[in-house]
Amino acid sequence: MASKKEGSIRHGGDLGEACRLFPQAPEPWIDLSTGINPIPYPWPALEASAFTRLPAKSDLASLEAAAARAYGAAPDHVVAAPGTQALIDLVPRLRPPGRVAVVGPTYAEHAASWTRAGHAVVAAADLSTEADVVVVVNPNNPDGRVVPARDLAAAAAGLAARGGWLVVDEAFADLEPVESLCGAPPPGCLVLRSFGKTYGLAGLRLGFAVAGEPLIGTVRRGIGPWAVSGPAIAIGRRALADGAWRREAAVARxxxxxxxxxxxxxxxxxxxxxxxxxxxxxxxxxxGLFARLGRAGIFVRRFEAAPARLRFGLPAGEAAWARLAEALGA
Known part of the structure; x- marks a missing residue:
């Protein structure tokens, strides 16, 4: 949700803001303001060439193939990007300005990116809209709402019939029993998948777009060459191929x-x-609870439009769990 500073959006993970708000808080901070897996994938040691040379086309192809297998998609339907946020910024610039409906309340960057690109953006309660583009986060952030795949497919068909798009942000779908559209994206449907949230490696900056032609070709041309770093390719393809780790993470989390x-x-x-x-x-x-937790060195996500509402990420380790339990019970 937008902060009081016009044009800015408050995000989770901003420990600079936490320190400004609660300068006397004990350290280390426990940052529960994000939805990132607190137990990261054990990243491997990397060869020096991952840092010293430009990634080859075959390297990128192997990463996208690993993502395709993980998401149940066709390899030629997957494009890698330097984070889902980069895709959220790019996609609105790939079509002329029009009418965009964002199903919300949800992640504020979607509406902001389409607005910056010159589109007329409205908030929508559901998929029933006459917009040229509909954006839905599934499962939704912050309430976890899930739209059935059949409803999404029907909306995509209606939009495609008039040259429109359905953008489905599946950033939190990896560990959920959610039916993804990646396996057979309908015409005019673009699916976004996050890597960093699931694997706890948000700093790697890696994400994926999944769509059929011609839309996926438009996205690939928009991203351009060498968009994903060598280290991100090397770690990403290893992690995405590790289905056992992802299944165990889903159970543990x-x-x-x-x-x-x-x-x-x-x-x-x-x-x-x-x-x-x-x-x-x-x-x-x-x-009051947000402030009490902040004074205890625990940062959670608040929402100006819904002051009673707080979002909590998962603590990492028993010490963090104990501090949270103590602060909540104070």
Whole structure:
């Protein structure tokens, strides 16, 4: 949601803001303001060539093939990018200005990026709209709402019939029992997938677009050559090929999410949704709890449009769990 500074968007993970708000807070900070896996994939040692030479086309192709297998997509339907955010910024510039509906409330960068590109953007409660482009986050951030794949496919067909697009952001789908559109994206449908959230390696900056032709070709040309770094290619293709790790992570983080729900409910919260990687709850005094946690060195996500609502990422390790439980019970 937008902050008070006009034109800016408040994001999770901004420990600079946390330090400004709570300069006396104990360190180290526990950053629960993001939806990033707190237990990262064990990245391998890399050959020096990953840093010293430009990635070859075959390197990028092997990464996209690994992503295709992980997402159940055809290899020629996948394009790698330096993070999902780069795709969110790029896609609105790939078509002339028109009418865009963003199903929300949701991740604020979607509406902001389409607006910056000159489109007329409106908020929508559901998929039933006459816009040229519809954007939906599935599962949604921050409430975890899921739109069935059949409804998305029907919306995509209606949009494609009039030259429109359906953009489906599946950033949090990896660890969820959600039916993805990656396997057979309908015409005019573009799916976005995040790597860093699932694998706990957000600093690597890696994401993917999945679509059929001609849309995926338009995206590939828009990204251009050498967009993804050598280290990101090397680590990404290793991690994406490790299906066992991802299955184990889904089970372990699911247990963590249930544990977090119990803590929030014991503290008087009403859990309103979320995903395996974050939980969202309403509190009688959301601003007061945000401040109390901040003074304890725990940073969570707040929403100016819904002051009672706070979003919590998963703690990493028992020490962080203990600090959160203590702060919630204070």
């Amino acid at each position: 699911g247990r963590d999410a249930a544990r977090l729900d119990a803590l929030l409910e014991a503290a008087g919260g009403r859990v309103v949704g979320g995903t395996t990687l974050f939980r969202t709850a309403d509190f009688a005094d959301g601003p």
